[in-house]
Amino acid sequence: MTQPRSPVASPIRWVPTLYFVQGMQFFVVMLIAGLMFKNMGVANDQIARWTGLLGLAWAIKPLWSPFLELARSKKLIVVAMQFTGSAGLALMALALQLPMWFAASIAVLFVLAYASATHDIACDGLYMASLDARQQAAYAGWQGAFFNASKFLTLGGLLVLAGQLERSMGVMNAWSVIFALLAVLLALLAAYNAYALPGTLNTGHAELTAASVLRTLREVIADFLRKPGIWLMVLFIVLFRFAEGQVQTIGPLFLIEARDKGGLGLSTEQVGGVYGTVGTAAFLVGSILGGYFTSWLSLRRAMPILIIAMAVPNVTFYYLSLTLPQDMFHVGAAIAVEMLGYGFGFVGMILYIMQVVAPGKFQTAHYALGSGVMQLGFIFSKTISGDIQLAMGYQSFFLWTIVCGAPALLLLFLVKIPAPGAATPVEPGAPEPVATN
Known part of the structure; x- marks a missing residue:
């Protein structure tokens, strides 16, 4: 009690x-x-x-x-x-x-x-x-x-x-x-x-007791794996973050990399200034706008736009690697566009897990598992990004990340997303998930 x-x-x-x-x-x-x-x-x-x-x-x-x-x-x-x-x-x-x-x-x-x-x-x-x-x-x-x-x-x-x-x-x-x-x-x-x-x-x-908790954990995982189409959901989550994990890892390093090595040659202070101010503000604005946009249009109809928005950072860094601008106003504007698109598009994955993956008997626990799969997808792409970048160079790497966003958009034709207003089962008595990262 x-x-x-x-x-x-x-x-x-x-x-x-x-x-x-x-x-x-x-x-x-x-x-x-x-x-x-x-x-x-x-x-x-x-x-x-x-x-x-x-x-x-x-x-x-x-x-x-x-x-x-x-x-x-x-x-x-x-x-x-x-x-x-x-x-x-x-x-x-x-x-x-x-x-x-x-x-x-x-x-x-x-x-x-x-x-x-x-x-x-x-x-x-x-x-x-x-x-x-x-x-x-x-x-x-x-x-x-x-x-x-x-x-x-x-x-x-x-x-x-x-x-x-x-x-x-x-x-x-x-x-x-x-x-x-x-x-x-x-x-x-x-x-x-x-x-x-x-x-x-x-x-x-x-x-x-530890034994009862372990039994419940096994039941939660088994119920998660029995969801209809769960492996397609998992694949979609991983592919949604495949390009993002690479560009979000290498992008900031590219800003610091020396210009003779293909980077922008910014100082630590300059990177901190641009990401800590205009970058973070643009991300927050993008997240808020993405939430209202999806609420207005519904997740099913908004998802293609949200996936395209996730490609904005990749295109932005490809543009920076081609032009190599030297003035901070130019760089700051590009980072603002990058983070605005990132914040706007990322709403799609959070809502996909909440509305498609999590509903059921163990909604809160399945939300946590879906978030774990999302993080695993990010980690996989993050871990391999350095090897790919060193093999390809910055320009080709950022072009590659643009291509990496296409599979998620194609898979969207196979992924089932509830229609607007469709009832979603909720775990009895479960609080809404509190997600911050």
Whole structure:
């Protein structure tokens, strides 16, 4: 029996910091690490391969998420993972000073990735356990806003600061300072969350045992695999992200690559400025417009346009690789177009999983599994992107990514999407999924 929610402070006191931390840990591992390694002279294939493997943490987290229900307090898990993340960031600062700095930093990033993925599970569970349906909807905007605010901090503020420090103290020392600052910031946020997060978060599953959770997990997976047309759905999800994973990995590296090697030769500070400001803003605008567009037209009719929108980043980077512009206004405008198309099109995959893959007896769990498949597709394309780029060069690579978007559009003729207004079965009593990454 679920314990009644006790009166707690207004969610505005803890939802922003909770989801700011969630985003900060994710973006440090999945975005900042690759740009840092590029400035340290690591080859594109190594960057893509290792950062791709790091992303597995978020892809396979549904496999251990049910076992977190055995813990009596989600708050305890959240705060513990935040302090673990802080310690990991401090270790990262030290790892960059070691002779075997690359191997050491990858090892630390693996710890950070799995701590962050575990934090995500408990974080979303805490949000749903602490708030009723009306409050969940009311604070969803704050949740998304502060998750993306962390992207402004990491891609904007931190990269700009890193670029300035690199000129004065060298690349290694600069990034050690960055990770030390992040460790302090996360420790302060963890301490605040230990105080501010709701405390009565026992979800009331006292009857749960590891064996019963394992049985339920097996049933959830078996029911997922019995869905009509599930393998076609999985293929569509993987192909939808096949081009995206490649261009989103190599695109930022191309911006930093020296001009004599086919890149734009931008500084860390310039990349941080353009992605952290106009890029992030364009992504948010694109996401909002994509949501309204799909709501107006229905997912079935909107999906071809959404898939085409996902090709905008590929075309944009192909254009940049051909023209190699030198003025930042030109580059900034191109990045704005790239991120606008990316945000607009990506809505299609989120809604496809919600409306086509997830509905059924275990809607929430199947949404998590669908999201895991989506992340696996991204990781697969991300992992191989560096080898392909080194073999083809930047121009041919970005042209290749445009071609990679075609199979998803062709497969759309075989994929079944419910007609507007069609009833979709929902897991009895299940809350709506809270998805931020």
